[in-house]
Amino acid sequence: MTTAAAKAPAVTKEQAEAIYSKGLEGIIAGETAVCSIEQGGLWYRGYEIHDLAQNATFEEVAFLLLEGHKPSSSELARFKAELVSERALPGVVTNFIESMGGNLASGRAVPMDILRSCVSILGHVDPDSQSNEAAAGLRKSKRLLAKIPTMIGHMQNVIDGKAIIGRERGGDESLDMAANLLYMMTGSKPAKEYARVVDVSLILYAEHDFNASTFTSRCIAGTLSDMHGAVAGGIAALKGPLHGGANEMAMEMLKEIMKDCGEGAIGTKAVDDWMQKAFDTKRKLMGFGHRVYKNGDHRAPILHKLGKAVAEKDTKNPGGHAAIKWFLLGEQVQKIMLEKKNIHPNVDFPCGMTYFTMGIPVPQYTPIFVASRVTGWCAHIMEQHANNRIIRPLSKYTGEAPRKW
Numbered sequence: 001m002t003t004a005a006a007k008a009p010a011v012t013k014e015q016a017e018a019i020y021s022k023g024l025e026g027i028i029a030g031e032t033a034v035c036s037i038e039q040g041g042l043w044y045r046g047y048e049i050h051d052l053a054q055n056a057t058f059e060e061v062a063f064l065l066l067e068g069h070k071p072s073s074s075e076l077a078r079f080k081a082e083l084v085s086e087r088a089l090p091g092v093v094t095n096f097i098e099s100m101g102g103n104l105a106s107g108r109a110v111p112m113d114i115l116r117s118c119v120s121i122l123g124h125v126d127p128d129s130q131s132n133e134a135a136a137g138l139r140k141s142k143r144l145l146a147k148i149p150t151m152i153g154h155m156q157n158v159i160d161g162k163a164i165i166g167r168e169r170g171g172d173e174s175l176d177m178a179a180n181l182l183y184m185m186t187g188s189k190p191a192k193e194y195a196r197v198v199d200v201s202l203i204l205y206a207e208h209d210f211n212a213s214t215f216t217s218r219c220i221a222g223t224l225s226d227m228h229g230a231v232a233g234g235i236a237a238l239k240g241p242l243h244g245g246a247n248e249m250a251m252e253m254l255k256e257i258m259k260d261c262g263e264g265a266i267g268t269k270a271v272d273d274w275m276q277k278a279f280d281t282k283r284k285l286m287g288f289g290h291r292v293y294k295n296g297d298h299r300a301p302i303l304h305k306l307g308k309a310v311a312e313k314d315t316k317n318p319g320g321h322a323a324i325k326w327f328l329l330g331e332q333v334q335k336i337m338l339e340k341k342n343i344h345p346n347v348d349f350p351c352g353m354t355y356f357t358m359g360i361p362v363p364q365y366t367p368i369f370v371a372s373r374v375t376g377w378c379a380h381i382m383e384q385h386a387n388n389r390i391i392r393p394l395s396k397y398t399g400e401a402p403r404k405w
């Protein structure tokens, strides 16, 4: 047997060690045409986020991300009809959600975990589950996009001990995704203004290049594994409080401050003292900071403004509380963070206050993030499958020197 000369690695060990960066900070780990993010801005396939938040709907943005271009009116109508026709869940998924009622009630299971399992189960019955062909990927993306809000709605019905809303058709066909999601969770059609605020939040959450969950999905897809597995992995990554779970934790933190300091403390030194204690104990304040945006997250002020406008108008909102107090407290916390730490809020901070204002239960905030980010994940999974090379980085070994057993 002849031995071929060893192929030189693309990057030498010395070069790799020189560019090592903990948490991959500043490292380019792949190529994408889906999204571009930098301190100066955020673009989905070339469209800037303020432009999209102002002028597009979530379904248009989902089409842009999944199908690759801005939809014409006939393409959009076709896409929306496809989504509506795919909303209902297979019985096996609904049965699973209903069977988890006790675990959800006891807190043993949380909605993000149930959602992850639902996506897995959906994969077992999807006719395209084992195909990574482009057309199959697109069909699966649309089914996931259509069905995830139904999963969230059914889960909330089970938590509330109500009959399942939209078991046969996945809600109300006349409603767009954001409004239908709120309808399925509550049984009431939401005010237009509420539906639009949720719609914009879905636009803002839809895509963010190589964030932890998308990178997870791409790693899974890069082994040529299937889309449902890659999305389930994305959900597991998004759940963490350093990533998507921060929208729930940000609201929990505000509730904690309000409880510890009292409602009358907003605007007073009591909140400064609470924050100082958090700094002294090196506590991470959720909804603040970002790996890429060190000088502010472009999405945060967009959602803050919309959420605050809803809160200002409505003191008897579905949450049953005077919502504006949360924004006033949130603004004070933001000010202290900026003055003392020079750290800006990320989009999860206003999201918490905004969803709370609308009476959305806190454990559903990150699942709603999934309902949006699934578009980005699927766009990346399809992009990875279309031009694949397995993602397999190196590690910097810090263990024992070689030794005899």
Ligand SMILES: CC(C)(COP(=O)(O)OP(=O)(O)OC[C@H]1O[C@@H](n2cnc3c(N)ncnc32)[C@H](O)[C@@H]1OP(=O)(O)O)[C@@H](O)C(=O)NCCC(=O)NCCS
Residues within 6 Å of the ligand: 023, 241, 242, 243, 244, 246, 283, 284, 285, 286, 287, 288, 289, 290, 291, 292, 343, 346, 347, 348
């Ligand atoms: C988003 C996040 C994970 C980014 O992490 P990162 O890029 O590794 O940021 P760093 O840890 O390098 O932050 C730099 C410094 O700011 C501090 N910092 C960053 N975010 C902070 C926060 N939310 N609260 C308190 N301090 C924070 C870090 O402790 C670090 O301080 P040090 O230099 O004294 O150790 C981090 O900011 C965080 O944990 N935020 C809270 C969770 C959150 O909101 N996640 C949603 C992100 S969209």
